[in-house]
Amino acid sequence: MVTIGELVQKGKSHLQDGDFEKSLAFFDQALLQDQTNPDLWNLKGVTLRSMGRYDEAVECFNKSLELDPRDKQAS
Template sequence: MDEITALISKGKSLLEEGNFEDALGYFDQALLLNQNDPELWNLKGVTLRSIGRYEEALECFNKSLEIDPRDKFAS
């Protein structure tokens, strides 16, 4: 498992547990390694939305769609 996959996996686990702040940290670390993954931007957006940071979440969802306009997972 490469580093990005491990970071995303840990972030998803924390997100599912409701540990949003820590999940956000893992998604941010993964984005430092790969800025071109629409799913990763979407995950960050979901996390930000979960903690009430709606404008930042919207920016992430828009970034996801900018990378892949057909992204069926963009929230």
């Protein structure tokens, strides 16, 4: 099984390359393993925002803040 760290690294790499669909797929896989990680929700939100899917991005950012109200990374 691929670790969350590996999924996040691949997702970030695709995000930086502008391949948002692949990035989103990796972040979704990571979230299947841990839905309580605010950083994962934030990364998914950043990706969705980059895709122009603003409503979904806001939902992810809100979930990140719900899990950790002091989350300074939530965009």
